[in-house]
Amino acid sequence: xxxxxxxxxxxxxxxxxxxNSHWSDETIYQESxxxxxxxxxxxxxQDFLPIIIGExxxxxxGINGKNIYDPxxxxxxxMELTSAALRVLHTIIPVQLNFMNNDYKIESSENITxxxxxxxxxxxxxxxxxxxxxxxxxxxxxxxxxxxxxxSNYLFSFPKQPPYTGRDLLSLDIARGRxxxxxxxxxxxxLCGLPLAKKFEDLIDLIHIx
Numbered sequence: 001x002x003x004x005x006x007x008x009x010x011x012x013x014x015x016x017x018x019x020n021s022h023w024s025d026e027t028i029y030q031e032s033x034x035x036x037x038x039x040x041x042x043x044x045x046q047d048f049l050p051i052i053i054g055e056x057x058x059x060x061x062g063i064n065g066k067n068i069y070d071p072x073x074x075x076x077x078x079m080e081l082t083s084a085a086l087r088v089l090h091t092i093i094p095v096q097l098n099f100m101n102n103d104y105k106i107e108s109s110e111n112i113t114x115x116x117x118x119x120x121x122x123x124x125x126x127x128x129x130x131x132x133x134x135x136x137x138x139x140x141x142x143x144x145x146x147x148x149x150x151x152s153n154y155l156f157s158f159p160k161q162p163p164y165t166g167r168d169l170l171s172l173d174i175a176r177g178r179x180x181x182x183x184x185x186x187x188x189x190x191l192c193g194l195p196l197a198k199k200f201e202d203l204i205d206l207i208h209i210x
Contacts, residue, residue: 008039098134101130111150
């Protein structure tokens with residue numbers, strides 16, 4: 001994703017420099033940066049969040065794409081979001097990467113872990129462009145309480161080494177939460193304005209009893 005937005009930034013910079021040949025490099029960079037940031041915000045608020053938390057929730061809590069800049073707004077994110085909540089999206093990672101041609105037809109597929117630690121394969125021919133098209137057209141998994149088999153067993157396994165040398169992304173996510181000192185779920189639940197859970201039955205308002 002970072003590479004895709006880097007390329008988008010360079011495309012915007014080229015177009016702006018063509019239209020405004022009198023602009024300095026710094027002006028072109030800053031204006032391109034603003035456009036890329038605005039694009040990311042638009043995607044986040046109008047495409048991403050409605051799917052993740054729902055449009056009703058966005059409306060209730062005013063989480064929308066406001067076009068007002070507040071220099072006093074704290075832009076930092078809570079550890080509970082970056083190290084826990086957003087990790088839920090790892091459950092939708094598909095098993096395979098699809099490489100698609102200009103007609104969006106699949107030319108080849110690779111297990112996602114076979115490409116880990118092998119970035120040298122991306123610049124080969126037009127692999128990167130084909131992979132981007134595959135990202136656009138390949139659906140993710142349904143959200144579920146498990147990760148796909150490959151990232152649960154073969155993550156970051158080294159080339160020419162046995163696959164069992166890989167790692168488990170779910171374990172890494174749990175360890176990350178411990179490394180940053182996440183508070184217990186029951187305390188975070190209470191901080192979010194929900195009743196404090198003192199026994200297991202107090203959790204059934206959010207977690208199914210099974």
